[in-house]
Amino acid sequence: xxxxxxxxxxxxxxxIRNYETATVALDQVEMGxxxxxxxxxxxxxxxxxxxxxxxxxxxxxxAKGQGDGKMHIVAGYRRILVCKSLGMKAVxxxxxxxxxxxxxxxxxxxxxxxxxxxxxxxxxxxxxxSRLLIHTDQDELLQHYMPLLGLPGxxxxxxxxxxxxxxxxxxxxxxxxxxxxxxxxxxLFDLSxxxxxxxxxxxDKLMLNANYQKQFIDFIIDISIRDGKSISDLLAEPLFxxxxxxxxxxxxxxxxxxxxxxxxxxxxxLVQAExxxxxxxSHLTLPKGVRIRQPSNFExxxxxxxxxxxxxxxxxxxxxxxxxxxxxxLIGIQGRQKQ
Amino acid sequence: MNKNIPINRVILEEGAExxxxxSEILRRVPAAADLITGVKPEDPCGVDDCSxxxxxxxxxxxxxxGEMLKACxxxxxxxxxxxxxxxxxxxxxxxxxxCILQAYFNQPSLRIFxxxxxxxxxxxxxxxxxxxHIFRIGxxxxxxxxxxxxxxxxxxxxxxxxxxxxNAVLELKTKTEHIDGLLSSPLRDRxxxxxxxxxxxxxxxxxxxxxxxxxxxxxxxxxxxxxxxLGFHFDPLIEHPGWEDGYKKxxxxxxxxxxxxxxxxxxxxxxxxxxxxxxxxxxxxxxxxILDGEFVSGLDGKxxxxxxxxxxxxxxxxxxxxQWHKDLGLYLCMESDEVWQAGMGWSVKTSEGLSDYLxxxxxxxxxxxxx
Numbered sequence: 001x002x003x004x005x006x007x008x009x010x011x012x013x014x015x016i017r018n019y020e021t022a023t024v025a026l027d028q029v030e031m032g033x034x035x036x037x038x039x040x041x042x043x044x045x046x047x048x049x050x051x052x053x054x055x056x057x058x059x060x061x062x063a064k065g066q067g068d069g070k071m072h073i074v075a076g077y078r079r080i081l082v083c084k085s086l087g088m089k090a091v092x093x094x095x096x097x098x099x100x101x102x103x104x105x106x107x108x109x110x111x112x113x114x115x116x117x118x119x120x121x122x123x124x125x126x127x128x129x130s131r132l133l134i135h136t137d138q139d140e141l142l143q144h145y146m147p148l149l150g151l152p153g154x155x156x157x158x159x160x161x162x163x164x165x166x167x168x169x170x171x172x173x174x175x176x177x178x179x180x181x182x183x184x185x186x187x188l189f190d191l192s193x194x195x196x197x198x199x200x201x202x203x204d205k206l207m208l209n210a211n212y213q214k215q216f217i218d219f220i221i222d223i224s225i226r227d228g229k230s231i232s233d234l235l236a237e238p239l240f241x242x243x244x245x246x247x248x249x250x251x252x253x254x255x256x257x258x259x260x261x262x263x264x265x266x267x268x269x270l271v272q273a274e275x276x277x278x279x280x281x282s283h284l285t286l287p288k289g290v291r292i293r294q295p296s297n298f299e300x301x302x303x304x305x306x307x308x309x310x311x312x313x314x315x316x317x318x319x320x321x322x323x324x325x326x327x328x329x330l331i332g333i334q335g336r337q338k339q
Numbered sequence: 340m341n342k343n344i345p346i347n348r349v350i351l352e353e354g355a356e357x358x359x360x361x362s363e364i365l366r367r368v369p370a371a372a373d374l375i376t377g378v379k380p381e382d383p384c385g386v387d388d389c390s391x392x393x394x395x396x397x398x399x400x401x402x403x404x405g406e407m408l409k410a411c412x413x414x415x416x417x418x419x420x421x422x423x424x425x426x427x428x429x430x431x432x433x434x435x436x437x438c439i440l441q442a443y444f445n446q447p448s449l450r451i452f453x454x455x456x457x458x459x460x461x462x463x464x465x466x467x468x469x470x471x472h473i474f475r476i477g478x479x480x481x482x483x484x485x486x487x488x489x490x491x492x493x494x495x496x497x498x499x500x501x502x503x504x505x506n507a508v509l510e511l512k513t514k515t516e517h518i519d520g521l522l523s524s525p526l527r528d529r530x531x532x533x534x535x536x537x538x539x540x541x542x543x544x545x546x547x548x549x550x551x552x553x554x555x556x557x558x559x560x561x562x563x564x565x566x567x568x569l570g571f572h573f574d575p576l577i578e579h580p581g582w583e584d585g586y587k588k589x590x591x592x593x594x595x596x597x598x599x600x601x602x603x604x605x606x607x608x609x610x611x612x613x614x615x616x617x618x619x620x621x622x623x624x625x626x627x628x629i630l631d632g633e634f635v636s637g638l639d640g641k642x643x644x645x646x647x648x649x650x651x652x653x654x655x656x657x658x659x660x661x662q663w664h665k666d667l668g669l670y671l672c673m674e675s676d677e678v679w680q681a682g683m684g685w686s687v688k689t690s691e692g693l694s695d696y697l698x699x700x701x702x703x704x705x706x707x708x709x710x
Contacts, residue, residue: 222630222631267635268633270633270635273645296647297636297646298635299636299646300638301676301677
């Protein structure tokens with residue numbers, strides 16, 4: 001029976017018709033993530049549960065290889081992995097012959113199969129775009145495929161997703177699981193795979209949010225370049241290897257400790273100025289519930305004060321206390337001198 | 340940079356061919372350069388990733404539809420000088436690691452606005468119609484004023500118009516030695532030739548393709564000897580190991596080569612950048628150390644050195660410059676009143692104050708003007 005796609009230029013106008021089906025021995029199937037694979041960091045458990053209970057509902061699509069006679073998985077990679085892990089020897093499959101289904105058509109079949117059934121993670125989107133780029137051009141990706149993947153068709157965005165493919169596998173797992181923000185990933189691109197892996201590992205361990213991730217990577221890269229020390233050497237320092245000085249702490253506490261330490265190292269004079277300001281403040285006779293803050297980064301022209309009070313008389317009392325606190329006149333002067 | 344500007348491609352946008360400046364430029368570009376014609380303005384001409392490749396060996400000639408004379412955008416919350424930019428092109432064949440033009444992603448190639456001649460009349464009208472205002476105008480904001488002069492010959496185009504305007508000065512700001520056009524012109528009045536300077540350390544490591552500080556100062560000396568008024572810009576001042584000695588070396592060279600009496604102004608500004616530029620710099624100049632300093636977010640959203648560092652650098656530079664000569668027209672670019680006061684020992688207080696100060700320098704150097 002001849003298999004073919006109807007329609008003309010655009011894949012989305014084509015449809016698969018009359019494909020052949022056959023029972024295929026699983027040892028005839030190439031099990032590695034082949035040229036059409038679009039799955040990364042997936043959970044097999046629910047699928048395993050389903051197949052073990054009621055069997056394989058939807059047949060995979062396989063492409064007959066030209067050389068080794070092995071079958072490549074076009075769609076159904078996870079299903080076949082689960083079937084194999086359940087001890088099944090063969091599965092009923094749709095067979096696509098390479099003369100009727102060139103690689104780009106196979107990729108499209110895989111893409112639509114995935115789009116219809118699940119949400120793709122960013123690494124998978126990168127895999128899809130990289131694989132498509134072998135057979136089509138960037139403009140087609142920007143105009144047609146990126147919107148299909150729910151992505152804006154911007155060149156910088158395409159560049160981002162294409163670069164995901166080259167990352168270290170553990171880093172990719174962190175991205176797929178949503179533990180690494182895209183902003184942080186961009187900062188990792190130009191590092192070696194070992195450096196990516198180490199930094200992504202620490203971000204995972206410290207459970208940093210997107211803002212802290214960026215700070216962490218920025219601090220490490222800046223210090224590394226400034227001090228001529230490799231990132232691996234920095235991450236092998238006692239700060240990272242010897243655990244917390246405070247003994248047993250939870251990840252957020254440990255994260256704060258590490259970020260504070262890195263900030264002090266990255267901005268020694270700023271931190272020194274902040275500490276000097278705090279020391280100076282501690283010597284002032286401020287009424288209870290009154291806080292004075294320095295300008296952000298000491299850049300702005302003015303300080304700010306916050307007064308907490310219960311009621312009007314309480315406020316008046318604090319204002320009177322402030323009026324008689326003559327050492328307040330030192331604030332601006334001290335701030336400038338200590339900075 | 341060598342006077343043989345390495346242009347290997349000339350891109351003519353649609354409509355550029357009808358300007359005489361285009362023909363003149365085409366006569367001067369290397370014969371071996373490829374010529375691509377009829378290019379649409381939105382066509383990047385094969386440069387897909389400007390963050391990596393600014394396409395600095397391509398000259399792109401275009402009919403610029405926008406205003407060519409505009410107020411310098413300056414920055415918010417800091418004191419600015421009220422400068423006017425004569426926008427004659429964008430990008431520059433030099434490749435300084437700190438250059439802000441790297442952030443202009445959608446504008447690769449060395450862009451020359453060939454309709455300048457057509458626009459100049461209206462620009463002069465703006466100047467002439469506001470006789471009480473002194474226009475301090477420069478072409479060096481979005482490009483080096485002289486780097487491409489051997490090919491474009493802006494000097495010949497602009498000097499006759501500006502040297503006859505009594506309420507305007509034209510500043511040509513450069514890091515190059517491309518002064519042949521200037522030296523062959525008979526016009527001097529109301530023209531300022533300025534060099535951007537740095538320490539030899541920064542210059543050799545960060546100002547790629549630019550001549551050494553000494554060569555710049557030798558070019559400045561020749562211009563001064565030929566009667567041009569000079570300006571200098573220590574911008575960006577960059578903190579680096581031994582920066583005090585580094586900048587002193589530059590001042591020693593100035594002392595050796597330049598007569599301070601003929602200087603209209605010397606500006607200073609420490610390195611500042613929009614936050615995203617950091618990642619572009621890291622990508623395009625992985626060896627750079629300009630980002631090593633302690634940068635904090637300023638009141639305008641740009642990253643700048645911690646205030647105490649800026650004050651220290653300005654105070655140091657001012658003390659050296661004061662030792663050289665007491666009346667150099669020193670000023671700070673995009674700084675606060677507090678930093679002026681602490682770093683310079685006095686303050687212009689406001690942007691208007693700085694503008695008046697610099698206008699007075701114009702009057703002092705070029706003579707009184709009464710409309």
